[in-house]
Amino acid sequence: MKQFWTMVYARTMEFVRDRGTFFWNLLFPVLLVFGFSFAFSGEGQPLFKVGVLDSSPAALEGPASFLSIEQGRFIVYGPEESRTAVLDRLRRHELDMVLDPADRSYYLNVQGRTASLLRRLAAADPVLRGYLERTVSGAPIRYVDWLVPGVIGMNIMFSCLFGVGFVLVRYRKNGVLKRLKATPVSAAAFVTAQAVSRFLIVILTSVVVFAGTNAFLRFRMEGSWAALLAIASLGIVSMEALGLVFAARLRSEELVNGLMNLATLPMLALSGVFFSLEGSPEILKTVSRALPLTHAIGAARAVMLEGAGLGRIAPDLLFLGLFSAAALALASALFRWE
């Protein structure tokens, strides 16, 4: 056990004293969060989005003139979308208005930026004038609230893949692993020590980045911190496991670098780090669901923005757990000291 913690300590010191890497790991996500928060803090797009509940074509003819207002975007939902789900979008400000032609009513979010504008437009419309107005309420979600799990997730991904995988390949290439092979240390103990060291570093930097930016931006936090910590932990483990698969036997830093870019780029693009995949083609969504980062970020957003409990994020946690177990099994089957 002493041996194990000495290894964890040595690896951690190695990272902390590499000041450049260390501060970049902290600074990069902070800069991103503040940068995006600044970039998207303006008035935003002038458009308003209206969700139209499932309606027969005949029912849609009623508000036809309203539905043709150019400044608006109108999304007509099919029968698979429940009224509650659509109204939740209105509460979260993903929609500005929900129209129910069959019921001859419309919904507005009283905290919505465009609520009064839409109320006036409705009053001016010959058909909507006769509709019943209902309201919901819910605080707006700023882009930065939505973004912060993405940025921290991305930081976890890079830090784990490169911190565990890249370093192991470098150790193999320059002979550190060979030197360790000549000692009684087992491969499993050595690799676990590397992973634990990185785990502690990443969980700590994630907390610091979150707390540091939260002090200024006050993120929306509807769910429990414990759930968020569970997601972050499993996310870190799954990324480390993936890094270990790449690092199990490669000797070339260039090759492992290329392979890791091959793994990180799709996750960066398809796991919803910077933008939502809602509305993108089904094939992309399918690919996205196979990526561990998607589940980590998705679950974190559900907790922070919608207050999801452990029950609702359980499938995501299960996916991350199974993914980690499979990757670790593969990595240990592939592992070579030299």
Add this chain to the structure above:
Amino acid sequence: MATILEAAGLRKRYGSVQAVDGVSLPIEEGTCLGILGPNGAGKTTTIEMMEGILAPDEGTVTFRGEPIGREFRRKVGIQFQTTALPEFITVRETLKLFSSFYPSPRPFDEVVDLCSLSDILDRDNRKLSGGQRQRMLLALAIAPRPEVVFLDEPTTGLDPQARRNFWDLIRGIRAERTTVVLTTHYMDEAQTLCDEVAIMDRGRVLERGNPARLLARHFRGALVRIPRGCVEGDGIPGKLVADHLEIQSENLDRTMRELLAAGVNLEGLSIHKPDLEDLFIELTGSSLRN
């Protein structure tokens, strides 16, 4: 004396190159064996198979009569020819890290003392000079309190002063009856440190034994060398080695008189006590440093 480590019939092939071709070396406890040979002779491949780092294609290595395995790792100390040390870690931390791997390591202060590390304990591994680095690597090799220490070209690249200091360290370890196996291509190193040498070339052991006895067996007296240009005509007993004629002489007095009588110009003559390098040339017909 008991045999502590024994290599028997080791062979290793890399592609089309037979790097080690049937090497058998029994090593007695408490002795120092030097594996000598030019670059590419198979020294490192041989020592790494004996360390258990490299699996032989054929042959076995036994430690106290048992095939080497996990237990063996606890009882040996190894210094590789090239090793990177973890970066950003100090000498002190590295030493503690490696000591923690072993069940009953040598006390920290003792290692520091033996390898003269006290001045550089808080220095980053990356900032060590060549000699400091070799001392540090030796410290890692002896920290486990090993029964056998393997040193692969431990003084290559060191300046003469640092080499001499390093030899003193190895003598200190030997004084504790630790068995030492080292490879080198420096003759003086083998001659001064080793009880026994094994001379290797092209993957085979050409000759092995105590340096002094080996030399006595192959050479009689001194070697007299005369530049080729100074020798005219025949009748001088000796053989041509590179650019000079070499004569083995048991009686220098008589040899000189014979040479003068034969009208040889003694201007460029040199007299030389045979060493392992001469033995190597004698055995292989080529120079060791090539």
